[in-house]
Amino acid sequence: MANNGTNKNADVLQSSPLGAGGRQRLVILGSGESGVGAALLGKQKGYDVFVSDGGMLKANYKQELIDNGIDFEEGGHTTEKILSADEIVKSPGIPEKNELVKKIRAKGIPMISEIELAYRFKGDSKIVAITGSNGKSTTTSLIYHICKSAGLDCALVGNIGYSFAKQVAEDPKPLYVAEISSFQLDDIKDFRPDIAILLNITEDHLDRYDYKFENYINSKFKIIENQQQEDYFIYCLDDEVITKHLENINLQTNPLPFSMRQELNKGAWIKGDQMMLKVQEERMSMSIYDFALKGKHNQYNTMAAGIATATLGIRKERIRDSMADFHSLEHRMEHVATVRGVEFINDSKATNMNSTWYALESMRKPTVLILGGVDKGNDYSEIEELVREKVKAIVCLGIDNTKIHEAFRMIAPVLDTDNAIDCVKQSFRLAEKGDVVLLSPACASFDLFKNYEDRGKQFKDAVKEL
Known part of the structure; x- marks a missing residue:
């Protein structure tokens, strides 16, 4: 063409x-x-x-x-x-x-793409666009929550569920907070967010990118290809894939990194148990124990959201309060119920290895892990160490579970199920008081379910039937 x-x-x-x-x-x-x-x-x-x-x-x-x-x-x-x-x-x-x-x-x-068409007619409105292999929905929702709490007239759009183009057509806003996937970025031309966030890049969707990781990386970086000097680029300095790629491009935007490993002149970082944030003249600190979102991965997500909302001029007191009272998303580390001392967590949105790694990393109790579905080329050795440390049994929820058996049969008991009801019953049988049953499948859901939402809903319904 x-x-x-x-x-x-x-x-x-x-x-x-x-x-x-x-x-x-x-x-x-x-x-x-x-x-x-x-x-x-x-x-x-x-x-x-x-x-x-x-x-x-x-x-x-x-x-x-x-x-x-x-x-x-x-x-x-x-x-x-x-x-x-x-x-x-x-x-x-x-x-x-x-x-x-x-x-x-x-x-x-x-x-x-649809986001390109929406951008064409968005007028003078601002866009905060969030992409990454993991954490997009959580970070997008947290930014939206902070903006709404601060009284900004904004809309939550994009890959998170509501069409950006439809919002522009029916109820245009001065600010759009948009979750953007690599697939949506593939067909942009002029799309230019005022604030672009790149959370992380891990191997995902490689079947769409000729099984070349570099193609997927390039797709993610399209989020900043049209940015200019007055725009902002928020990114994870600890992500080696991102930092290595940045060495090879001429950045045309204002970089605002976040890190857990080093103090920064601007951006956000973790020092001890404090998140430090510095954007322009705005400075703030907040205990990580006050974050509503728990787990190391959510500290990254919260730092990114803090930088973005400070860049929008929201006062630090409002940012701090909103970070503390935010409710996590459905199907993302969602507490379902505690039944006879066994906690059930729905992380159905975890459709790749990195998401499941983060979910396991945050577990503090013995865990019955539910894995399986449509495998996207998973390397289960990525979570082997965490499985050895934290998992007492694995229950498969999928049609073909061969790779899971091969990866873990020498580490923990591995059982097969092919529907949510049996899966929940078997998991409950294997768990004891004080344990967690974690649905974090590391796979797509299309073999047995309509989508990850359907999988998560059926899981929650089955838990409530116990």
Whole structure:
């Protein structure tokens, strides 16, 4: 695809979607939250919008398209209609190796992500964008919580659940706090956050990046590729992948690092049991024991949130209070119940090894660990030491658990289950008073569940039935 042609076409659309030859045709591939949001914004801005989905539309999304007079198809793609587009918004779930995507690329039709379309029409609003392999949702939600508590008029958007484009179309705000995935970053052009946060980079989603870690790293760093001198880049100085990559790029933005290992001139760091924060003239300290979010990984998340909100000019007293009263997210280290002395924790959102490592690292009681699902190329040796130290038994929740058995059968008992009810019953049987049952699967959920939310909900329902 020729870059010059793409940029020229996109610039024309940005200035006016109503071209001289009639309305510009915008095709949306995928009808999930982001796809329908893009369709609604495109319609509002005067595009001729067509939505195409290879699967069946959810009833609520279909009704939204009908109510807004947006043309769509489901259960398959009409190639001719798609290739007649002036521009295409691609769902982040559709990979480059998709045959239809290959045809679009071959024809040179500009293809963007929903966040790019939203950015095009966000006006003077500010964006805080958060990405990373782990901790995105928690950090995004904490920043939003601090901003709301400080009285800022803002919206929580992006990968966390609500379409950025739909928010811009229906209820624009002066500030957007956006969780951004690498898939969403892959198809940006001009997207430029005022504050960009890169929490960490570990091997994840490599099946989407030709199994080349460098491709995934480059995707994450796209979050700052359009930033300028007046913008801010918040990143983890302790992450060797990030710091090594920074050695090879010319940073055009203001860096604000955070660290547990060293004191800094600006940014945030942990000294003893105190978090120290210094941004411009704003300085604050806070005991890590007062953080609502527990565990070492959440100290990193909290530092990132503290820097971002201080950069927005929020007073340190408000930041401190909000960090102390924040409630953790559903499906992320979520306390479910304590049944006859056994605590159940739902960490269903842990779909990779790094997330599960952090979950185990924070355990302070003997643990029955629930693993399994769709393996994304996991190397279970990454958690072997923690399993030896903390885990008394492993219960698999998946169809193919071969790799888990091979990795841990000499360390702890490993049992198989293929549904949430049996999984919870077996885990409870293996646990004793004072133990924890931790669902932190390190795998995707699609073999047995609709998504990680469905897995977490079924787990919680099964616990309540004990």
